[in-house]
Amino acid sequence: MKLLTIAVPSYNSEAYLERCIESLLPGGEQVEILIVNDGSKDRTEEIGKAYEAKYPGIVRVISKENGGHGSAVNTGLAHATGLYFKVVDSDDKVEINAYRKVLKTLERFSKREEPVDLLLTNYVYDKQGVRRKKVMNYHGALKKNTVLTWDDRIRMNHFQYVLMHSVTYRTEILRQSKLQLPEHTFYVDNIFLIQPMPYVKTVYYLDVNFYLYYIGRSDQSVNESVMIKRIDQQIRVNKILLDIQADYESRGMLAKRNLDRFIFQYLDMMMCVTSIMLIIAGDKESLAKKKEIWDYAKKVNPGYYKRLRYHVFGITMNLPGKGGRWLSVHGYKLMNKIFGFN
Known part of the structure; x- marks a missing residue:
């Protein structure tokens, strides 16, 4: 068994795939790198x-029909042989010294009678054109x-948000949670983070600073204009998360206060981001969608x-009238300036 499986969802990634894989190769024989080619045309x-061919036993290519990021993660998980599982997107990379410390830590975990379920590490916003990285x-x-x-x-605060880039799960935790991400849908990394969390017993x-999260390309899913264009997919993911929370609560799986708070803060931020994108869009249809997502939560x-x-x-995102929406948008823009999250 490998110590760590790293799935690399890849779609038309020829411009940056080599940079990503080169950053992962120092893991050597302890690591399984699964390049999931999601129907690329390049x-x-x-x-x-x-x-x-150059690194047999370390790198494996799995080619499939295009199904989107979630489908590629599903495929990586289905083929994973590692004790632990991490996703590294093909346009991102990892920092080598942090990587070595991560592997040493996972190796220690592997020798425990009950291996740790979740490793949490930092990530860096590697924003295009910005010298000072957040x-x-x-x-x-x-x-x-x-x-x-x-x-x-x-107890994270609202601005210490955990993303897929922060987490390395024990593979069995993901399988216990029956994780199966939707196909042809953006923003499913949020489901990857939340659905397995109640199955995590140790953190x-x-x-x-392990993960270098590259942002700033105009075509990225976290680009503001792209998020507005794909807002229906964001809404779909929000609804899935609300369904997951309600199901777990009904089954008594959120009894631990810190776990409940963690999921609440995450959903709170998700509802905020979705709402602000709809407010920025500003047309009647978008404002109706904003009302609809809050009605769905209710x-x-x-x-x-x-x-x-x-x-x-929730109060800030639902301030009444044009003046309220103006305050919401300008509050968001101030936070974006401070934290640089897209």
């Missing part, structure tokens, strides 16, 4: 096959270098809706 498969860390949120449970203090925070779980709606973000 040289992605050719580049991947060259690495597969690091997302979890200082003060949880104790470093310690195996924790949800009974321990794990470990390694304070290293229908699925009325009590949880009240928590979301009357928390600071």
Whole structure:
């Protein structure tokens, strides 16, 4: 068994795939690198096959019909042989010194009678054209270098958001949660983060800047104009997350206060982002969609809706009239300027 499987969803990635794979190869024989070629029309498969031939037993190419990012992650997970599983997008990369520390940490976990379920690490916003890079860390949120449970203090603030880039799951946790991401849908990384979380019993925070998250390309899904264009997919993911939360709550799986708070803060931020994109779009149809997503939250779980709606973000996103929407947008733009998240 490999120590770590790294799935690399790849679609028309010829311009940056080599940079990504070169950053992963120092993991050597401990690591399985699965390049999931998601129906690319360019040289992605050719580049991947060259690495597969040069590094047999380390790099493997899995080519499939186009199904979107979620489908590629599903395929990677289905073929994973590693004790742990991480997704690295083909336009991103990892930092080598942090990578070595991550592997040493996972190796220690593998020797435990009960291996740790979730490794949390920092990521860096590697924004195109910006010299000073924003690091997302979890200082003060949880104790470093310690195996924790949800009974321990794990409390991120709203601006210490955990993304797929932060997490390395024990592979069996993902399989226990029956994770199956929707196909042909953007933003499913949010489901990847939330659906397995109640199955996680132990968490470990390694304070290293492991993942370099490249943002700033005009065609990226986190680009503001692209998010507005694809807002229906964002809404779909929001609804799936609301359904997941309601299901877990009904089954008593969110009894741990810190776990419940973690998921609440995440959904709070998701509802905020979706709402602000619809407010920025500003037309009648978009504002109707904004009302509809909040109505859906109320229908699925009325009590949880009240928590979301009357928390600071929910209040801010639902300020009445043009003046209220103006305040919402300018508050968002200020936060974006400070944190640089798209």
